[in-house]
Amino acid sequence: xxxxxxxxxxxxxxxxxxxxxxxxxxxxxxxxxxxxxxxxxxxxxxxxxxxxxxxxxxxxxxxxxxxxxxxxxxxxxxxxxxxxxxxxxxxxxxxxxxxxxxxxxxxxxxxxxxxxxxxxxxxxxxxxxxxxxxxxxxxxxxxxxxxxxxxxxxxxxxxxxxxxxxxxxxxxxxxxxxxxxxxxxxxxxxxxxxxxxxxxxxxxxxxxxxxxxxxxxxxxxxxxxxxxxxxxxxxxxxxxxxxxxxxxxxxxxxxxxxxxxxxxxxxxxxxxxxxxxxxxxxxxxxxxxxxxxxxxxxxxxxxxxxxxxxxxxxxxxxxxxxxxxxxxxxxxxxxxxxxxxxx
Numbered sequence: 001x002x003x004x005x006x007x008x009x010x011x012x013x014x015x016x017x018x019x020x021x022x023x024x025x026x027x028x029x030x031x032x033x034x035x036x037x038x039x040x041x042x043x044x045x046x047x048x049x050x051x052x053x054x055x056x057x058x059x060x061x062x063x064x065x066x067x068x069x070x071x072x073x074x075x076x077x078x079x080x081x082x083x084x085x086x087x088x089x090x091x092x093x094x095x096x097x098x099x100x101x102x103x104x105x106x107x108x109x110x111x112x113x114x115x116x117x118x119x120x121x122x123x124x125x126x127x128x129x130x131x132x133x134x135x136x137x138x139x140x141x142x143x144x145x146x147x148x149x150x151x152x153x154x155x156x157x158x159x160x161x162x163x164x165x166x167x168x169x170x171x172x173x174x175x176x177x178x179x180x181x182x183x184x185x186x187x188x189x190x191x192x193x194x195x196x197x198x199x200x201x202x203x204x205x206x207x208x209x210x211x212x213x214x215x216x217x218x219x220x221x222x223x224x225x226x227x228x229x230x231x232x233x234x235x236x237x238x239x240x241x242x243x244x245x246x247x248x249x250x251x252x253x254x255x256x257x258x259x260x261x262x263x264x265x266x267x268x269x270x271x272x273x274x275x276x277x278x279x280x281x282x283x284x285x286x287x288x289x290x291x292x293x294x295x296x297x298x299x300x301x302x303x304x305x306x307x308x309x310x311x312x313x314x315x316x317x318x319x320x321x322x323x324x325x326x327x328x329x330x331x332x333x334x335x336x337x338x339x340x341x342x343x
Contacts, residue, residue: 001278002059004031004039006048008328009066010260011267015286019275027328036060041278043270046072055081062277066266068092068127068257069208071177086273090127092262094335096206097131099256100172101303103204103230104139106250106310107170111228116140121168123161123188124175124207125150132172144168149183161188165196170204177208187213194220202228202249206256209234214241221247230309232256238323245320252312253327260332264289307333 003016007025016023026035028047033054036042041062044050050063051074063073063085070087078085107113119142122129129147136143144159144167151158164171175185189203189212203226205212214235220226221244228249234240237254245251268286275284315326 001040002038003041003043003274004036005043006031006045006066008045009043009267009270010263010332011286011289012043012271015267015271015284018282019280033058041274043274044072048072050074050078050085052077052081055083062086062274064270064273066091066263066270069176071179071208084277086270086277088266088269091266091269092257092259093128093131095257095259095262095333096128096174097135098259098303098307098333098335099206099232099252099309100132100204101135102307102309103250104135104141104170105303106308107202107228109304118142118169119144119167120170120172121146121164121201123147123164123171123173124185125158126174126176128206129174132174141170161193162196165193166198168201169199170202172204173207173211175207175211177210185211187211187216189213189216191216191219194225197225200225200227202226202230204230206232209237209254214244218244218247238327240320240323242320245317248313250309250313251316252309253316253323253330255312255327255330258327258330258332259335260289261335263332306335 001020002022003020004024004026005012006028008028024035028045031042031044031048036054036058039058039060042060043064043066045065046067046069049072060083063078063083065073065087067087068089068091073085075085104115108115120136121144122132123146125133125145125147133143133145144164145157146161146164147158175188177186178184179186187210194216203217217229221229230250231244231248232252233254271286272284275282316323
């Protein structure tokens with residue numbers, strides 16, 4: 001069995017060596033039709049676009065993406081071609097929680113936000129959004145939730161996007177990128193959305209860049225419709241909008257979910273999916289890396305001593321042309337024990 005692997009997926013080499021010696025490691029953007037022609041499986045991240053151009057004529061039967069999102073996979077083509085794919089929902093939820101928590105603490109410390117007096121709107125209440133919900137509850141923030149698929153499934157406790165726009169002081173996005181259909185999230189936050197805002201909120205996006213329309217949020221900042229913007233994911237990555245980068249409160253290079261813990265979770269899940277698909281009957285558990293074995297719990301009050309996103313913002317602001325380099329060589333931070341788990 002031949003496997004082609006994105007060489008930025010950590011903790012995977014020892015595991016794969018247990019099942020095959022025919023493994024090719026490549027940078028994500030160098031995984032091409034020529035390099036995968038004889039491969040049985042691909043293990044990738046978001047920088048490898050899995051569509052007919054890449055896959056047609058190959059031997060690929062399985063794609064595992066060590067990420068939550070899957071908008072880089074042409075799922076319809078894979079269905080037609082008989083290719084199974086799996087993503088890793090929830091793998092980095094603890095890291096994104098840590099990121100949002102640090103943002104909220106910075107708003108408190110540098111902007112004087114009394115969080116208990118604020119209302120946060122959480123758009124998308126899946127694995128990550130549910131962690132933000134639990135965080136907001138711990139911090140005593142009033143919460144409104146928006147999740148149309150769950151609402152339409154008969155679940156209670158959700159409000160409309162217009163209610164979020166009208167009543168929230170902080171609005172945070174945690175949706176997948178869906179480009180069409182009744183649950184479309186592409187440019188969910190467009191000119192109409194920003195024009196409907198009533199309370200000049202803080203906007204946080206750690207989901208996908210295209211969930212927010214770049215021109216619309218720029219106009220909202222220029223016209224004083226929002227108080228602050230925190231952007232981790234950008235339209236047209238890695239060629240991000242420099243004006244937006246310079247106007248945000250915090251801007252980071254798509255690393256909100258980049259923790260050693262989250263990466264380990266994703267690698268573990270991807271390896272398990274691979275073994276299951278090919279009926280490989282081994283113990284698929286990967287040994288926990290030494291850096292994740294030890295650690296201490298931390299309280300909500302000392303979050304910035306563990307992670308401060310302003311440091312990552314300074315790095316990107318200084319060298320925005322190095323977006324991909326900074327992201328690709330990011331030193332994985334550690335999420336404190338209470339904020340992560342292997343589900």
